[in-house]
């Protein structure tokens with residue numbers, strides 16, 4: 508009798524700490540609310556976003572922060588895209604219904620991308636509130652970038668390393684390609700128990716951040732010869748311009 512072949516046991520699902528997630532929709536008649544409900548499963552997308560963020564920022568479950576108890580997602584009519592507020596144990600993510608309408612043709616991806624960005628704000632370290640906003644936003648968009656959720660209007664380049672959002676995200680990704688996976692995670696970790704200090708870039712890479720930015724821009728210029736460093740076109744999602752301003 509041939510030996511019985513059975514599939515290997517499924518790997519245990521890693522024990523990521525998932526807080527209690529709630530959803531509030533302030534205007535069910537808003538077309539953005541309907542698009543949301545028609546295109547995503549609220550609990551699934553929130554769980555997926557939380558696990559994605561914890562995996563990218565902390566890699567292993569033992570390093571993941573465990574203080575978070577509740578995350579409330581609020582869909583409501585408001586200006587801008589989204590923002591996150593709250594305490595160390597309870598967060599609220601406010602998401603603009605109109606933004607979903609503005610990106611209706613690709614709304615499942617956009618919802619996922621925005622939620623991943625906002626969930627980073629729930630879990631990232633911020634140097635005891637001293638981290639520059641540009642780095643905070645850059646790390647949030649770096650996780651979105653690594654999660655394969657890049658919206659059509661993002662471009663490499665920019666004028667400053669701490670410009671934030673996708674400008675800083677692509678810079679962080681270049682650092683990762685140059686100095687190894689773990690670079691951004693280490694920058695985040697160094698802001699856990701100490702105030703932000705620009706020298707964390709030197710600690711992680713051996714170079715000052717000003718020099719790193721110079722090298723990055725030079726690298727982009729070599730890329731395709733079109734001066735990609737200064738490309739900052741905004742062309743796709745109608746509300747994309749406001750993401751630099753209103754997505755916190």
Ligand SMILES: [Zn+2]
Pocket residue numbers: 624625628643644647754755
């Ligand atoms: Zn943000």
